[in-house]
Each structure stands twice: as structure tokens, then as C-alpha cells.
Amino acid sequence: MKIYVASSWRNEFQQEVVKQLREAGHEVYDFKNPPGGTGFSWSDVDPNWQNWTNEEYLQDLDHPVSERGFKSDFDAMLWADACVMVMPCGRSAHVEAGWMQGAGKPTAILITEAEPELMYKMFSLVTDSLDDVLSHLFLQDALLKM
Template identity: 60%
Template sequence: MKIYVASSWRNNIQPFVVEALRNEGHEVYDFKNPEPGNHGFHWGEIDPDWESWSPEKFREALSHPVAESGFKLDMKALKECDACVMVLSCGRSAHLEAGYAIGAGKPTVIMLQNGEPELMYKMTPNICLDIQEVVKSINAISDKKIQGDGKI
């Protein structure tokens, strides 16, 4: 099954989630390493001083070729995935990605960590507390998908 893992660059659990799902035989999109030789999108590739940008500069930078390329890779994987896993703690982009997946009718799993409770996480019944629960949920989704239409 194709899985999109949404998280944060600062989340040190994300690589273990990616590895655990791959070990189960799933095809997992890792935004930190989206394809061979590509180590993911970083605003710093456009401007090392990106954190001091004005809203106008940020809007302009969204059209930069590096940003366009990173966005296209992530969106392609998000559109093609069978399911999404959001690993907390994460930021706005990961929440947008999970929201997109839920809105597109894709099963979505949320792995909770420390942080504020969010009411809208009720959009998915798949709330997990550790990597083992994430793997169990994804495998159940995969099994249901196979039984439902014979395809992954």
C-alpha cells in the first residue's frame, strides 16, 4: 500500500515510522528523502535568511522553482497515496497534508505525542499512541482494502 507520512523536519520519530511501515512491505513516501539523491525541500535553499521574510516575500517565494519542485513532489505522492499517517508533533504543512488526505477520502492515521489536544482529529477514527499501533492500523486498512476491491 502507498503511504504518505506527514510530519515535521524536527520530529525525530518520523524516520522510525517510515522504517516500520517499509518493513511491513508498504511503499512509504518520506518527504525528507522523496527520491534518490533528493533530501527534501528546505526554504534555506531559496534564501538562508528565509525566517525573516515578510508575508509578501513568502508569497513571492512560493513561485520559486525550488519551491515549485518540492511542492510538486509532495503533492504527487499525496495524490497517489492510499493512506496518510500524520506523526505529531508537526506543523501547519503536515496538518494541511492530513486534511487534504481526509478530504480526499483517504484513510488517515494520527500518531499522538505530547502537545495540545485537537478536537478536529475526530475526523479520523485512527488515533494511535505509538509506532506499533500505527503499523497495526495501517495493516488493518491495507487488509480491508485488499478484501474490498482486490487492489492496493
């Protein structure tokens, strides 16, 4: 199964999830280490990005580095059969997971720190167990092949 892992650069558990999914036989998109490049960072657009005005942010959404980063991640979302969002994470991962679920792709939320959110009920699975995620993906893969 092709899996998109949505998370945060600051999430230390994300790389372990990628590793275990791959060991379970899945193809996995890792936004920190995408094929043919390095992951997107706003600091590659502008080292002063944290002090941007709204106007600067809106302008730099069209920066070539932003365009490449978006294309890499969104192409991977289109490619993937399913998504695993690893908590804690930020806005981008939530948008990615929401898009994946809305596109009809099974999306699991792996909670590593309690951050209650009622709307997580819309996702295929919400759990604090990577084993549950692996079992869920195995079942989803079998259903896709039927």
C-alpha cells in the same frame, strides 16, 4: 500499501516510523528523503527566509525550488493510499493530513507528545501506539483489496 508520512523536520521519531512501515511491507514516501532528491527547505529558496515580509513569502511560493518541493510532496499525496501524521508537527503536515482524509484516504494520527486537538476526531485513527497504526493500516489495506 502506499503510505504518505506527514511530520516535521524537527520530529526525531519520523524516521523510525518510516523504517517500521517499510519493514512491515509498505511503500513509504519520506519527505526528508524523496525519490530523486533531497527534501524541500525554505533555506534553499532564501537563507534569510525567516525574516521575509508577506510580499517576499508570496513571491517565493512561485520560486522554482518551492515549485519542485510542492510537486514532489503533492504527487506523493496523490500516489499514496493512506497517510500517517506523526506528532509533533507543524502546519504543512496538518494541511497534508487534512487533505488526505478529505480525499477519502485513511489517515492516522500518531501522537508522541500530548497536544490535544478536538478536530482530530475526524481522522481514521488517533493513537500513541505505532503498533496500533500498523494494525490499522493492515485492516485498511485489506478493505481496499475487497
